[in-house]
Amino acid sequence: MHESVALPGVPAVTGDISKPRDYHAPRWREPLIFQYDVPGSRGMHVPGLSEATAHALEGSPEAEVASQRSIGLPAVSQAQVQRHFLRLSQETLGADLNVDIGQGTCTMKYSPKVNEQFVRAPGAAEIHPLQHESTVQGALQIMHDLEGYLAEISGMDAVSLQAPAGSAAIFGNVSLVKAYFAARGELDQRTEIVTTVFSHPSNAATAKTLGFSVVTLYPGEDGLVSLEALKASLSERTAAILITNPEDTGIYNPDIADIVEAAHAVGALGVYDQANANGLLGITNARQAGFDICHFNLHKTFSTPHACGGPAAGAMCVTKELEPFLPGPRIREESGVYRLEQPGELAVAPIRPFYGVVPNLIRAYAWIRAMGGEGLRHVAEDAVLNNNYVAARLRDEPGIEASYEVEGRLPIEQVRYSWQKLTDETGVSSAELGSRMADYGFHFWTSHHPYIVSEPATIEPTESYSKAELDEYVNALRLVAAEARTDAELVRTAPHRSSNRLVHEQAMSEPETWATSWRAYERKYLGRDRTNPPHWEPPADFVPRERPEKAYHR
Numbered sequence: 001m002h003e004s005v006a007l008p009g010v011p012a013v014t015g016d017i018s019k020p021r022d023y024h025a026p027r028w029r030e031p032l033i034f035q036y037d038v039p040g041s042r043g044m045h046v047p048g049l050s051e052a053t054a055h056a057l058e059g060s061p062e063a064e065v066a067s068q069r070s071i072g073l074p075a076v077s078q079a080q081v082q083r084h085f086l087r088l089s090q091e092t093l094g095a096d097l098n099v100d101i102g103q104g105t106c107t108m109k110y111s112p113k114v115n116e117q118f119v120r121a122p123g124a125a126e127i128h129p130l131q132h133e134s135t136v137q138g139a140l141q142i143m144h145d146l147e148g149y150l151a152e153i154s155g156m157d158a159v160s161l162q163a164p165a166g167s168a169a170i171f172g173n174v175s176l177v178k179a180y181f182a183a184r185g186e187l188d189q190r191t192e193i194v195t196t197v198f199s200h201p202s203n204a205a206t207a208k209t210l211g212f213s214v215v216t217l218y219p220g221e222d223g224l225v226s227l228e229a230l231k232a233s234l235s236e237r238t239a240a241i242l243i244t245n246p247e248d249t250g251i252y253n254p255d256i257a258d259i260v261e262a263a264h265a266v267g268a269l270g271v272y273d274q275a276n277a278n279g280l281l282g283i284t285n286a287r288q289a290g291f292d293i294c295h296f297n298l299h300k301t302f303s304t305p306h307a308c309g310g311p312a313a314g315a316m317c318v319t320k321e322l323e324p325f326l327p328g329p330r331i332r333e334e335s336g337v338y339r340l341e342q343p344g345e346l347a348v349a350p351i352r353p354f355y356g357v358v359p360n361l362i363r364a365y366a367w368i369r370a371m372g373g374e375g376l377r378h379v380a381e382d383a384v385l386n387n388n389y390v391a392a393r394l395r396d397e398p399g400i401e402a403s404y405e406v407e408g409r410l411p412i413e414q415v416r417y418s419w420q421k422l423t424d425e426t427g428v429s430s431a432e433l434g435s436r437m438a439d440y441g442f443h444f445w446t447s448h449h450p451y452i453v454s455e456p457a458t459i460e461p462t463e464s465y466s467k468a469e470l471d472e473y474v475n476a477l478r479l480v481a482a483e484a485r486t487d488a489e490l491v492r493t494a495p496h497r498s499s500n501r502l503v504h505e506q507a508m509s510e511p512e513t514w515a516t517s518w519r520a521y522e523r524k525y526l527g528r529d530r531t532n533p534p535h536w537e538p539p540a541d542f543v544p545r546e547r548p549e550k551a552y553h554r
Helices: 051-057 061-067 078-090 113-121 137-154 167-183 201-209 227-233 258-266 322-323 358-394 420-426 429-440 467-486 488-492 518-527
Strands: 159-160 192-196 212-219 239-242 269-273 293-297 314-318 330-334 336-340 416-419 458-459
Touching: 113 358, 137 159, 137 293, 137 314, 137 330, 137 336, 137 358, 159 488, 167 201, 167 239, 167 269, 167 314, 167 322, 167 420, 192 201, 201 212, 212 227, 212 420, 227 258, 239 258, 258 269, 269 358, 358 416, 358 467, 420 467, 429 458, 429 467, 429 488, 467 488
Parallel strands: 192 212, 192 239, 239 269, 269 293
Antiparallel strands: 159 314, 293 314, 330 336, 416 458
């Protein structure tokens, strides 16, 4: 791992740089599971109901389900199913395969494998949400205790774990804001929500979805929204501020308590998007800044696998005043017995059926118990240390800058960098650098929209990684930048050793090209239409970007 780089045409790079490992991803060109469909195939044989059982169930809900027609799942043999998903796993980069510090704002950290044993135990894996409460006391206790831990970590009084994802928790929190002002008879007045451009886009999206007008504040030269700008945006129309701190640049706003106080001064609520608290655990919390509501993404801060966007888990945390508005059911404990209590009349609608993503709640519970209070603070301290070590190593790399860097101020748990100087020099974009990083087995993330920082790269090293692993990632990043200067076409046409081709960017921005289900894919691209709507034809220029004839294997 510590050989010096000596690649043809690539100049020596100043400082310590190690040769990336020899990586090449499998490429199976794996079809969709539906394309393996062979009528009559099956993974296992399930005997039909006996005549006596069918008679006993006659007229019951179970009999109605049993009589329903096929839901359209593919018929595939067990061996083929296993091969299909194993091939997909081999084509996937992730925290279990590589040093995956490039998914900034999404906190890719190691999830202890002992937790997988817990969630696969029969008492967790085989429970059903319709079981009687007396048969799931262990699961209810875990979720009840997890609520208590998250209340203590956030400083809040009550927690709901029903949300199946972070954005769902944000939606739930904005629903709480709406219900709160409806109960006070102020909903017609409170029509605006204030957020910042570097808070997660789901803040603005959920507020808009629920009928609020959104006021988005932009940063000053120091990367922060000023207290004066925030105060100028507030009025008697403001329902809430939705703000992330540190924002998705990794910069912590020291005026946060004054910002919340300013919102309270006009009668608005303070809502903390604390999806990523990896640099704050045990150091500060939402209550200390005066917030009324916050949420956590358990699949970020609390180590449950991110799972490529799901299944995830979100936690909604509120003050005592807002507890009646939490969605139900709520878990209650009386004399060591746990039960589900239906929500009261003020509660917002359930965020999902039943009670949340139980396996991920168990993982988060186990991680918190293993870390303990002192361990959680060490998590934050190590994450901040790792982030600032990477920032120090990249500070002297030509072509890259840390956005809004201010002398004497350190970022918290991530940095949004800009490769604009390298792009101006070579014509290679940040996204193309990311594609080339995949050739070395690394993931690299640019930014969520809007691209306020030009040619962005968001890097978030968590507490999971050692100094050697951080060096490995930074060394590969510096090598790719060096390649851009000597052979821009090599980088611009990457990836060359990955399992997938380049993404067609036009299609990503045109919903009419999306096929989010197999039936949509059949209708749009295979000409099969089960419901006979007009067949949609893709635009003539809708083709994946092909590699040039020149093949690179270095």
